[in-house]
Amino acid sequence: MTGHTPRLSGSAMTLAYDKRVIAENLSVEIPDGSFTVIIGPNACGKSTLLRALSRLLKPTTGTVLLDGRDVHSQPTRAVAKTLGLLPQSSTAPDGITVAELVARGRYPHQGLLRRWSAEDERVVIESMEATGVADLTDRAVDELSGGQRQRVWLAMALAQQTPLLLLDEPTTYLDIAHQIEVLDLCAELHETQGRTLVAVLHDLNHAARYATHLIAMRSGKVARSGPPSEVLTAELVEDVFGLPCRVIDDPETGTPLVVPAARRRTGVEHPAPAVP
Amino acid sequence: MTLATLDKTRSIGSRVGVRPRAVAVGALALIGTFVVSVFGLGTGDFEIAPVDVVTTLFGEGNPAHEFIIGELRLPRLITAILVGAAMAASGAVFQSLVRNPLGSPDMLGVTNGASTAALAVVILGGTSTQLSIAAVAGGLAATLLVRLIAGRALHGFRFILVGIGMAAILTGISGYLLTRGVQMENARALLWLTGNLDGRDWGQAVPMALVLAVVLPFLLLACGPGLRILEMGDDSASALGVPVSLLRNGALLAAALLISFAAASAGPVLFVALIAPHLAKRMSRAPGPNLLPSIAVGALLLTGADFLAQHALDDQTLPVGVVTGLLGGGYLVWLLTTERRAGRI
Numbered sequence: 108m109t110g111h112t113p114r115l116s117g118s119a120m121t122l123a124y125d126k127r128v129i130a131e132n133l134s135v136e137i138p139d140g141s142f143t144v145i146i147g148p149n150a151c152g153k154s155t156l157l158r159a160l161s162r163l164l165k166p167t168t169g170t171v172l173l174d175g176r177d178v179h180s181q182p183t184r185a186v187a188k189t190l191g192l193l194p195q196s197s198t199a200p201d202g203i204t205v206a207e208l209v210a211r212g213r214y215p216h217q218g219l220l221r222r223w224s225a226e227d228e229r230v231v232i233e234s235m236e237a238t239g240v241a242d243l244t245d246r247a248v249d250e251l252s253g254g255q256r257q258r259v260w261l262a263m264a265l266a267q268q269t270p271l272l273l274l275d276e277p278t279t280y281l282d283i284a285h286q287i288e289v290l291d292l293c294a295e296l297h298e299t300q301g302r303t304l305v306a307v308l309h310d311l312n313h314a315a316r317y318a319t320h321l322i323a324m325r326s327g328k329v330a331r332s333g334p335p336s337e338v339l340t341a342e343l344v345e346d347v348f349g350l351p352c353r354v355i356d357d358p359e360t361g362t363p364l365v366v367p368a369a370r371r372r373t374g375v376e377h378p379a380p381a382v383p
Numbered sequence: 384m385t386l387a388t389l390d391k392t393r394s395i396g397s398r399v400g401v402r403p404r405a406v407a408v409g410a411l412a413l414i415g416t417f418v419v420s421v422f423g424l425g426t427g428d429f430e431i432a433p434v435d436v437v438t439t440l441f442g443e444g445n446p447a448h449e450f451i452i453g454e455l456r457l458p459r460l461i462t463a464i465l466v467g468a469a470m471a472a473s474g475a476v477f478q479s480l481v482r483n484p485l486g487s488p489d490m491l492g493v494t495n496g497a498s499t500a501a502l503a504v505v506i507l508g509g510t511s512t513q514l515s516i517a518a519v520a521g522g523l524a525a526t527l528l529v530r531l532i533a534g535r536a537l538h539g540f541r542f543i544l545v546g547i548g549m550a551a552i553l554t555g556i557s558g559y560l561l562t563r564g565v566q567m568e569n570a571r572a573l574l575w576l577t578g579n580l581d582g583r584d585w586g587q588a589v590p591m592a593l594v595l596a597v598v599l600p601f602l603l604l605a606c607g608p609g610l611r612i613l614e615m616g617d618d619s620a621s622a623l624g625v626p627v628s629l630l631r632n633g634a635l636l637a638a639a640l641l642i643s644f645a646a647a648s649a650g651p652v653l654f655v656a657l658i659a660p661h662l663a664k665r666m667s668r669a670p671g672p673n674l675l676p677s678i679a680v681g682a683l684l685l686t687g688a689d690f691l692a693q694h695a696l697d698d699q700t701l702p703v704g705v706v707t708g709l710l711g712g713g714y715l716v717w718l719l720t721t722e723r724r725a726g727r728i
């Protein structure tokens with residue numbers, strides 16, 4: 108980790124819904140300009156962490172710092188220009204069209220009179236083209252397939268044009284080609300525009316391929332964080348997910364590739380896999 | 384990825400502005416309100432031709448017409464327009480806040496708060512000014528209570544359930560109050576409880592107009608854009624920079640003020656707050672609370688219902704609440720059956 112403090116970090120956070128404590132003494136740092144990926148089993152607190160980082164959930168103790176200041180003490184609209192969030196699930200208002208939904212990403216940039224600017228126009232078109240939803244412009248969002256909808260929401264988040272963007276499971280509902288497409292888009296945003304991205308992903312191999320920084324969580328704690336090649340080991344996967352596996356080199360990229368161990372059937376003779 | 388082509392003949396800006404359909408709905412409802420008003424002002428024991436009504440409205444009529452319209456019929460009509468608009472605006476905000484098309488202030492105990500307090504004043508033999516003050520205070524108190532009991536969950540079912548509970552309790556209290564009253568007062572109370580525009584004069588219209596003049600701009604300018612974003616869910620709205628709880632509380636207070644003053648002016652006229660925004664949304668097919676179209680439809684509904692209340696039966700006039708109850712209930716039944724047939728519920 109570099110010496111200076113990153114733009115976004117949380118320190119010694121206790122995260123709780125009412126009385127129910129999800130995480131205690133949780134600290135994370137999001138390296139500037141990184142593509143950080145958070146992995147971990149269901150209900151371990153990944154979404155809760157993103158909600159805390161994007162000031163939707165106020166930590167009961169500890170603080171979230173954005174650009175050196177407590178995120179909760181900053182004006183909502185100013186934060187919304189710096190930090191974007193795509194929640195895990197969202198509801199599209201009845202009857203809203205794709206163009207209307209994506210255009211709402213411009214909300215924090217518009218003034219009281221809410222004039223639609225040439226900049227708004229350009230950014231919305233770019234976001235829709237980048238996510239491949241430009242040909243859906245006038246369709247009603249509630250009539251789209253799950254994957255199309257997911258890309259529309261992603262376009263909305265992109266249109267917000269924040270230097271920091273948190274994405275909660277952006278590839279869920281997508282077919283394999285669109286998953287790669289969205290991840291490539293994220294990688295490109297991060298490489299060419301220098302945006303800092305944080306994404307929750309369930310596919311460990313995608314995480315290993317695209318992340319520049321990986322955070323593995325288990326029951327409200329950071330189990331390990333660092334470059335994927337250091338974090339993603341067979342021992343960690345077994346520890347965090349309880350899944351016996353092998354980790355080999357991805358033949359395409361050389362990044363870690365997690366191969367779950369073969370299922371052991373009871374009562375059936377099964378030759379043990381030859382471990383190299 | 385699919386070949387992404389954007390139809391560049393129309394800009395995004397032109398696709399995301401106010402929807403033409405919504406404008407059309409609002410305009411048609413306004414025209415409708417005007418037409419109903421002209422007929423309403425001309426109809427009665429002393430008939431005045433529509434042309435004469437219009438000339439009188441523009442200050443060019445003869446003294447007799449001016450007296451009948453300006454002194455006798457206009458105050459009631461204006462009260463109907465204002466109360467209809469206020470109820471519809473309140474309903475639109477409530478439905479948007481609780482994200483449920485049935486979440487109107489009638490259902491959530493706010494109107495009942497106004498009625499119960501007003502009823503208490505009637506039973507105690509209070510003046511009509513005291514009644515109005517009590518209605519406003521009662522509506523606001525009921526809103527505050529529901530808000531406090533429901534806690535932070537202002538969206539969704541919890542608020543609705545607490546509201547329905549509140550409505551039931553207040554209905555019970557009203558029933559008890561009626562058993563305590565003596566006959567004369569009960570008759571007056573029942574008339575008020577049905578919702579009634581009989582004998583409304585500038586004393587009712589002016590306070591309603593003042594409240595609307597303050598609250599509507601607040602709702603339209605300060606809350607409207609945020610309410611539209613809020614329909615995307617709390618997390619998305621918050622991430623987009625909407626101050627969610629501030630907006631919620633502000634809009635809730637404004638909507639409660641409107642419905643409470645409306646009830647103070649005309650009694651708890653049923654269904655306008657529920658049906659007007661629903662109709663407006665259905666016709667304009669636009670997302671968001673659709674405040675302006677709802678307001679226009681609300682004005683049309685209440686003026687239309689009051690016209691029927693005064694003139695549908697030859698030998699007697701009805702309280703307007705009877706008409707809105709019949710129309711609104713009928714609409715609801717029709718809606719539920721068609722939606723059911725269409726498989727949407």
Ligand SMILES: Nc1ncnc2c1ncn2[C@@H]1O[C@H](COP(=O)(O)OP(=O)(O)OP(=O)(O)O)[C@@H](O)[C@H]1O
Pocket residue numbers: 124127129147148149150151152153154155156195
């Ligand atoms: N709004 C809420 N109120 C109360 N408890 C909640 C709420 N949201 C989440 N939780 C609880 O917090 C815990 C962590 O949830 P979280 O959504 O952060 O998990 P996650 O790691 O994102 O899981 P997933 O992979 O399934 O999305 C879970 O036990 C969940 O039940």
Ligand SMILES: [Mg+2]
Pocket residue numbers: 153154155195275
């Ligand atoms: Mg989650």
